[in-house]
Every structure is written in structure tokens, then in C-alpha cells.
Amino acid sequence: MCGIVGLYLKNPRLQPQLGAMFKPMLIEMTARGPDSAGVAVYRNPVKDNEVKFSLAHDDKAFNWRHVEGALEEALNCEAAIHQTGTHCILVTDGKEEDVVKWLKANAPGVRVVGSGHTVEIFKETGLPEKVYDRFNLGSATGTHIIGHTRMATESAVTTAGSHPFATGADLCLVHNGSLSNHNRLRENLKREGMEFQTENDSEVAAAYMTWKLRGGATLKQALEDGLKDLDGFYTFLVGTADGFAVVRDPIACKHAVMAETDDWVAMATEWRAIAHLPGADTARIWEPEPATIYTWGGNA
Amino acid sequence: MHELDLKAIGVTGINQKLYNIPKDSNERHWVIRNPMGQHAIACGVDGPLMIDIMGHVGFYCGGMNKEAEITIHGHAGVGVAENMMSGVVWVKGNASESAGATANGGLLVIEGDASSRCGISMKGVDIVVGGSVGHMSAFMAQRGNLVVCGDAGEALGDSIYEARLYVRGRAVNLGSDCIEKEMRQEHLEDLARLLDRARMKHRPEAFRRYGSARKLYNFNVDHADAY
Numbered sequence: 381m382c383g384i385v386g387l388y389l390k391n392p393r394l395q396p397q398l399g400a401m402f403k404p405m406l407i408e409m410t411a412r413g414p415d416s417a418g419v420a421v422y423r424n425p426v427k428d429n430e431v432k433f434s435l436a437h438d439d440k441a442f443n444w445r446h447v448e449g450a451l452e453e454a455l456n457c458e459a460a461i462h463q464t465g466t467h468c469i470l471v472t473d474g475k476e477e478d479v480v481k482w483l484k485a486n487a488p489g490v491r492v493v494g495s496g497h498t499v500e501i502f503k504e505t506g507l508p509e510k511v512y513d514r515f516n517l518g519s520a521t522g523t524h525i526i527g528h529t530r531m532a533t534e535s536a537v538t539t540a541g542s543h544p545f546a547t548g549a550d551l552c553l554v555h556n557g558s559l560s561n562h563n564r565l566r567e568n569l570k571r572e573g574m575e576f577q578t579e580n581d582s583e584v585a586a587a588y589m590t591w592k593l594r595g596g597a598t599l600k601q602a603l604e605d606g607l608k609d610l611d612g613f614y615t616f617l618v619g620t621a622d623g624f625a626v627v628r629d630p631i632a633c634k635h636a637v638m639a640e641t642d643d644w645v646a647m648a649t650e651w652r653a654i655a656h657l658p659g660a661d662t663a664r665i666w667e668p669e670p671a672t673i674y675t676w677g678g679n680a
Numbered sequence: 681m682h683e684l685d686l687k688a689i690g691v692t693g694i695n696q697k698l699y700n701i702p703k704d705s706n707e708r709h710w711v712i713r714n715p716m717g718q719h720a721i722a723c724g725v726d727g728p729l730m731i732d733i734m735g736h737v738g739f740y741c742g743g744m745n746k747e748a749e750i751t752i753h754g755h756a757g758v759g760v761a762e763n764m765m766s767g768v769v770w771v772k773g774n775a776s777e778s779a780g781a782t783a784n785g786g787l788l789v790i791e792g793d794a795s796s797r798c799g800i801s802m803k804g805v806d807i808v809v810g811g812s813v814g815h816m817s818a819f820m821a822q823r824g825n826l827v828v829c830g831d832a833g834e835a836l837g838d839s840i841y842e843a844r845l846y847v848r849g850r851a852v853n854l855g856s857d858c859i860e861k862e863m864r865q866e867h868l869e870d871l872a873r874l875l876d877r878a879r880m881k882h883r884p885e886a887f888r889r890y891g892s893a894r895k896l897y898n899f900n901v902d903h904a905d906a907y
Contacts, residue, residue, distance in 0.1 A: 631815075631816075632777075632796060632815075633777075633796075635758060635776070635777070637757075637776070650717065650738060650739070650757065651717035651736055651738060651755070651757055652716060652717030652718055652719070652738050653717075654717070655716045655717040655736065656716075661735060661736070661754075665736070665755055665774075666774075667776060667777075667795050670796070670815065
């Protein structure tokens with residue numbers, strides 16, 4: 381049991397309210413997932429030659445300033461760091477691979493939670509409301525946002541095991557359900573060079589998508605292949621640079637509902653999360669069909 | 681008519697209020713405002729009340745209903761009228777998964793579409809769906825009638841017992857042990873009565889009937905190798 385929620389704004393005038401509109405949606409899903417929560421917010425795109433990293437460290441007192449300076453010196457690049465709690469957003473014009481390599485060698489406790497041009501990922505254990513407030517997300521401005529409330533059934537309750545999981549540049553995935561072939565799939569993906577931080581089944585789904593996308597698949601192709609290769613039950617919500625995608629397994633026993641008005645598109649595990657949005661009463665409402673890929677706002 | 685505001689008193693407040701109404705009370709008509717998709721609204725009502733819910737509801741609305749006539753003026757979430765015993769649950773919009781699951785009696789009308797597993801394990805309820813139903817509908821259905829004025833999704837009536845299924849449109853395919861059956865006069869009469877109660881203006885002759893081939897009732901020794 382978990383809750384997933386997504387909100388995509390069609391009306392740009394609402395962008396300053398994104399975080400405020402999303403807050404009651406995420407909190408409403410607390411009963412489905414009180415262990416941990418996570419959010420991917422799409423905002424403040426960086427320049428074409430820059431990369432934005434979402435980084436995390438278990439120690440709140442970790443010296444991010446030191447990382448900033450050492451990274452600039454080592455890679456001869458510009459780096460700017462903005463810390464929020466255990467997370468930090470790093471914007472740099474250094475090469476993405478070099479930055480990841482450098483972090484791994486020189487800042488071993490730092491986890492790369494996500495990267496791209498617009499996405500920022502924040503996730504932690506604790507009640508969704510507390511997690512949301514800890515990262516000041518209520519005041520977030522942006523174009524779209526996805527979130528997850530977790531009730532762990534497959535693996536430990538840890539920050540690394542909470543969602544969203546990054547799957548590539550500006551891509552991340554949240555999952556409601558459980559996969560039954562994740563151990564075998566993890567071993568296969570390890571042989572393909574993928575690395576894992578947890579024993580979590582959803583991380584395997586994310587790694588699978590990453591592997592497919594690196595191999596040149598479009599998001600839609602990766603999700604279609606996933607329908608064949610991922611065994612278990614799931615509703616996935618995938619955040620993309622300019623929107624989101626939704627897919628359910630062919631049996632579709634994990635709930636999902638979608639709604640659309642002139643101003644927004646929303647997806648949630650349960651309607652009560654969407655009911656908080658302005659205009660929800662008169663929105664067009666439907667359930668995503670099994671094994672069908674829905675996309676918004678992007679070229680998936 | 682009496683109004684209850686769910687935003688003000690919550691689901692427990694609403695349900696407690698409905699349970700406390702004496703059976704012989706004249707205060708029969710209750711309107712519930714601001715349902716906000718909350719779960720278990722008007723669940724376990726045990727009396728001849730008329731309940732109007734003004735908006736979309738969450739899971740299990742009208743579950744275990746006895747005698748009450750509950751109208752949902754919106755869409756219904758998972759398991760609407762689950763395990764209903766008698767009375768009526770009427771959905772003006774669409775219903776999510778497992779509508780009328782395990783229901784023993786009463787009438788469930790869904791004016792729009794119902795999602796997957798509509799009437800799963802139904803035990804005597806009558807369900808009339810104005811639109812279409814999703815996959816695995818009437819799975820292990822034991823007794824009662826499921827009337828679908830639109831189409832039925834994959835694996836209709838899988839492992840069905842003695843429930844009767846009437847479909848006006850196309851059934852994508854039938855589940856294990858579910859077959860098309862002859863529509864006799866008694867079935868046309870039953871169906872006409874159900875359509876009339878649900879205020880659906882279709883001719884019974886336009887429907888096809890499905891039910892159990894009764895091949896799964898007993899172990900077939902010829903299949904022993906399969907185990």
C-alpha cells in the first residue's frame with residue numbers, strides 16, 4: 381500500500397501556487413503511506429550548459445560548502461549549492477559524468493537523488509506533512525510535481541528506499557504496488573552495469589527504465605517494454621521534463637484515478653486527494669485503463 | 681429533509697448520526713454535503729432512510745446497506761455497495777473497481793460505466809449498469825443478476841456459479857466456465873423488470889445472456905495430469 385499523486389498545471393498563472401495546491405493532495409494520502417514521503421518538483425530550469433543535481437546526505441550538519449569549493453577546484457567548473465535540510469540542490473556547468481564520478485570518490489556519504497535541468501527531488505522518512513514542510517515545498521513555484529507516500533511492504537523504511545527514484549535526466553518514478561521478479565531483474569541489471577542503493581523493488585523498476593532509456597528507447601517504449609518484463613502489480617507515475625506519464629499493470633488492481641480541467645491535470649491513487657483542487661467537482665474524471673500508457677505535456 | 685455536512689462532522693459523525701435514527705422515525709430523508717471523496721460514507725445503514733450524497737464519494741460507499749435508498753450524485757470509488765444486504769444504491773455517475781462486491785441483496789444501479797471486477801463474488805444482488813463494465817466482471821459470481829447496457833471487458837464471468845449475466849453490447853471474451861446461454865421467456869421477463877426498476881429504456885430482446893457451464897463444479901479426473 382502506498383499513495384501516489386501528480387499535478388500538472390496547464391494554466392501558467394497557477395505556477396506560483398503549485399506547492400500550495402499539491403500539499404493537501406499529498407497529505408490526504410498519508411493513510412496509504414505514513415512511513416516516508418517524497419516529491420519531485422519541476423522548477424527553475426538551469427541553462428543548457430548546466431546540470432542540476434538533487435543530492436542528499438544522512439547527516440544534516442554535512443559540510444556542503446566544502447563540496448562546492450572542492451568540486452569547483454577539481455573540475456575547474458562553476459558550482460552553486462543550495463541546502464534544504466538533508467538535501468541540497470547543486471547547479472554546475474561541470475560535465476554530469478565527471479561530477480558523479482568526483483562525488484563518488486570524494487564525498488562517499490553523498491547520494492545522487494536525481495539530476496537534469498529542471499527536476500528537484502526531496503524524500504525522507506516521516507509523515508508526509510512533516511517531510512513536505514521540512515523541504516519548504518508549500519511555497520514551491522513550478523510547472524508540475526509528483527509525490528509518493530510510502531507504506532513499505534518489500535524493503536526497509538529508509539530515506540534511500542523512499543520514492544521518487546530517478547530514472548534519467550529529469551525523469552523519476554513513483555510506484556504503488558509490488559514487483560515479484562525484482563530480485564532476478566536486479567541481478568540481470570547489475571550485469572548490465574546498473575548500480576543499486578537498496579533492496580527496494582521500485583528501485584529495480586527505476587533502474588530498468590534508466591537502462592532502457594540509455595539504450596535509446598523513448599519513455600513510451602521503455603514503459604511498453606516494462607509491461608512485458610516487470611512482473612507484479614503496479615501503478616507507475618513517471619515525472620518528465622515537461623509533464624508526466626501514467627501506466628498500470630494489465631490486471632490493474634492498484635487503484636488510480638485521473639482528472640482534468642482547463643487549468644490542470646491530476647493523477648492520484650484515490651479521488652479524495654484530487655478532491656482538494658479548485659474545480660475538482662466539475663473536472664473530467666476517469667480511471668486509467670490497464671496496460672495503457674497515458675502522457676501529459678511531453679513528447680514521451 | 682435534513683442536511684449533514686461531512687466537512688463539519690466527518691465520516692464517523694455522519695455514519696453515527698444515521699445509525700442513531702430510530703426505525704420508526706419520520707426523519708427519513710437525509711442529504712450529505714461535501715463528501716470530498718471520503719471512504720465508507722453511509723456504510724452499514726440499517727433502516728428505511730433516503731440518503732442523497734451530493735458529490736463524488738470514495739471507497740465502500742453504501743457498504744453493507746440494509747433497506748436504505750442511497751443516491752450518489754457523482755462518481756463512486758472502489759467497492760460501492762460492497763456486501764449490500766437490501767435496499768438501493770444508485771450511482772448517477774461512474775463507479776470504480778469491484779462495485780457491488782459480495783453483495784447479498786438489494787439493487788445497485790450505476791448510470792455510467794463501472795470499472796473492473798464489477799459484481800465480483802456477488803451473492804444475490806441485482807446490478808444494472810447503464811454503460812460498460814471493465815475486465816473480470818462477475819468473477820466468481822454466485823447469485824443475482826448483472827445487467828450491462830454497454831459492453832463487458834475481458835474475462836466476463838470467470839469461474840461463475842449461478843449468477844445471471846445480461847449484456848447488450850459486446851463481451852470482449854468470456855472467462856473460464858462462462859458461456860452464452862439461451863434467453864428464455866422467464867429471462868426476458870426478469871430482465872424487463874430489472875431495466876424498469878433501473879429506469880433504463882432498452883428492449884430486453886437486445887441483450888444476450890451468459891452464465892455458468894458448471895464444468896468447474898466437480899473435479900474432472902481427465903485433468904489430473906494438470907496438477
